[in-house]
Amino acid sequence: MGYLFYDLEASGLQACFDVPLEAAFVQTDAELRIQRELTLRCRLPAHVTPSVDALLVTGITPTMLEDQPLSHLEMMAQIGRIMTDCRPCMIVGYNNISYDDEIVRQSNFQTLLPPYAGSMTGHGRADVLVMLRAVTMLELGAILLPQSPEGKPVLKLGEVCRFNGIGLSEDAAHDALADVRATRDLFKLLLDRAPTTMAAMLANANKSGPNGVMADDDVVVLGGFSRMVPVAPFIGSPTNPNARVVIDLSEDPAGLLGMQAPELLALIRAGRSPIRQVKTNAQPILFGWDQAVHALVEPLPLSVYRARARALWAHPTFTRQLALALEGRYADREPSPWVDEQLYSGGFISNADAAACQRWHQLPWDLRASFAAQHIRDPRLRSLAIRQVFLNAPETLSPEARRRGQDWLNHRLVTADEVPWMTIPKALARCEELVATGEPAARPALEAIRAWLVERRHALGPDAAALVEKGQAATPA
Known part of the structure; x- marks a missing residue:
């Protein structure tokens, strides 16, 4: 290969x-x-x-x-x-x-x-x-x-x-x-x-690698950014089918026993929790004990770590409370109002919509908007389909659809709302900041970028900012 x-x-x-x-x-x-x-x-x-x-x-x-x-x-x-x-x-x-x-x-x-x-x-x-x-x-x-x-x-x-x-x-x-x-x-x-x-590590580049390392539920060694720690593989993640929950055994995790789900959830959200998730599809730094024990800082005997893991497994309520805590990890997260951020919040794309999207790409531009409206069921994909038509072939849209598209584009580029993307006003402010504080050698490039941003803003017309109201024009559809 x-x-x-x-x-x-x-x-x-x-x-x-x-x-x-x-x-x-x-x-x-x-x-x-x-x-x-x-x-x-x-x-x-x-x-x-x-x-x-x-x-x-x-x-x-x-x-x-x-x-x-x-x-x-x-x-x-x-x-x-x-x-x-x-x-x-x-x-x-x-x-x-x-x-x-x-x-x-x-x-x-x-x-x-x-x-x-x-x-x-x-x-x-x-x-x-x-x-x-x-x-x-x-x-x-x-x-x-x-x-x-x-x-x-x-x-x-x-x-x-x-x-x-x-x-x-x-x-x-x-x-x-x-x-x-x-x-x-x-x-x-x-x-x-x-x-x-x-x-x-190349074995870990496929899901079968880390799954194999954790197959026996024995103590293994997990790497982070700068150090290795002993961990016990535990339950599968209830929110990610490609993740396994592990418990850091560097310190005795006995304090976790008896905790209820809300307490465990608060601990997880607080950061630096001994409860971690290993994403098996993201090449984790994960090794069997014998291969990586030498990289641990002041390791204890394997028997100590195994005893700590057995105490967690044997506890009558810990596994259930941990699963409940992880199920609620993202329960209070508000879904994004912007379709750009909805890949993971709107569910997997259905086979029917995947086939419709493939067909959409094969059509001439003047047929794509109507095809999306009739054959793509996922509202995220319908919105994105109209966006692509507006960006690539606006002349194929109705006058009303073009107007909505232009309102969306104006909002995207020049809104003063608090939005998660870069806008022209934000970029111009950054130019001014870098001119004032940056290296003199960068100033010619900054001036060229600034002039181009101003030109883009002017191309929208003098009333562009007034065409959108707060919270409006989130999509051209």
Whole structure:
């Protein structure tokens, strides 16, 4: 089985409201020999205001945002085909499980493509950043990490690569293809220097790996950001079929016994709780006792940890109260009013709607709005379908639908409401802040970004802000 390394450069860090602007791929065989490389770039969708900081970091200019052959929807469709056509393979990135995979999932949802295409086609999902953390905890000295002035390890891709002799200059960092090539080289270095740890982590890139580690319900070792802890696998998560609840045994958890569900829930929400969830589909740093006990800080005998775990299992009410606490973990969370944030709150997309979305993509633009209204049942997807028609072919909509779409776009870009996405006024304020406090060398780029933002605002017309009222125009539908 080969590998597909990839990286995104996006308009910002908010997966639900930002979009990929550049995607790069390097496909290799099982020996990491490069078979093909590909870079895709797209135009910024009209409803997205990019983060000023993201533009400065990536070096993406306003001209580059507008002068690309692909639309956002077209680039997402190509990304989907690349990930599907390369199977079977392992999909690999750097911080991709926390960021790149999520932003692909959200952009797929918003463009009516299968949200989970990257994880439901038999691919493994591996993250070199996660594997790097595992190696630094289990095989001290196998890889060198740069230090911050405060003496803390630095895990930025460019700095780690340069510190270990892999060429990725500061100028090249955040160019998607350069980052992908460096990710592949760092992955190869980790395989060469820490083969045992890497083999276990690659097994954990598929759900069967961590499930196998926890199959005997015995004490295992779980890694976080910087340290390993002994844990006891417990119940399956009642809210996530791909997660297992574990209990940290570093300290005696006897104080949990006798707690009722509300007390356990308060403890979980307070943070730093001994109750944790291991996501089996997110390459956890999880090892059997014998492989990782040496990485524990001042470990106790295995028999002590087993006795602590048995006390939890044997208690007559603890398991039930824990399940009740976890069932109510998100009960008081208000659903988002914005369809962009509703991928996980509205249930899985039905097979019928998935088929209708596939058909929607095959139709000419002048038929897509009516098809969505008649054949897509999920209200989230109907709203997103009309949004895409407005963004890509507004001339195919009725005058009233175009007016609603324009009101939505104005609200999206210039509203003064407290909203979770970047707006033009927010971005302009950030420009002013960075001009006043940032590096002088960044000022030409900031001035160009500021002029472009002002031009975008003017293009909406002088009365754009007055066209929307507070809380209105949440969707063009």
